[in-house]
Amino acid sequence: MRFASIGSGSEGNGLVVEAGATRILIDCGFGVRDTALRLARLGVAPDSLDAILVTHEHSDHVGGVPAFAAKHGIAVWLTFGTLTVVGERFAGMERVYGFDSHDAFAIGDLEVRPFPVPHDAREPVQFVVSDGAFRLGVLTDLGMSTPCVEQSLSGCDALVLETNHDLDLLAGSDYPYSLKQRISGRFGHLHNEASAALLAAIDTSRLQHLVAAHLSQQNNTPDRARAALAAVLSCAADWIGVADQADGFGWRALA
């Protein structure tokens, strides 16, 4: 099993996960041509994707999904709540599937286990994806951790974890007050220290990969995100990966 990112942040997200003959894309916030170019950097042909999974209806996650899925005939999976918000954009497409935020499902060789997160969307989820041997936990776009989140991510072999902002940088930024409140609120985004606290609360004994994701380009830096997480694991800061808005990150394998 291996995974890679085509980009991460408020301007667009996309994570490729592959096991055996199965390949999925989690979220797609980029345009059709841009997505194809980003996938090509990873050696992934669009029509080799078995499904696109959507975490929630914000445009940096679902914005590119309808056109890309339609063009390449790819199945799309969204929560029933997300479907109520963006279902019209998938009208006329055959393979669009709803799921409940607590119910696991299979796509080829991958088991997909969604779990709900507190975020300002209708029925937002994140995922643990497994090939039976290894578990990859994906967590971005949540305002705070919950017991359910921690239970879901405990014992994973790899984590892609939101470190959206640094509280001091956000407080000192020129963002309007209301936007600062939205980002740092319980239904907004996880700051570095909250992400570190989450990491400290779960079993990380099997962790082979940790990638900081969905960083704000204005209100965080890779160094700050890495430092916060490295302090919890007592590891070298550069062991921790950072998912970039422009480049995502390259393939990481679980073995």
Ligand SMILES: [Zn+2]
């Ligand atoms: Zn987002």
Ligand SMILES: [Zn+2]
């Ligand atoms: Zn969001």
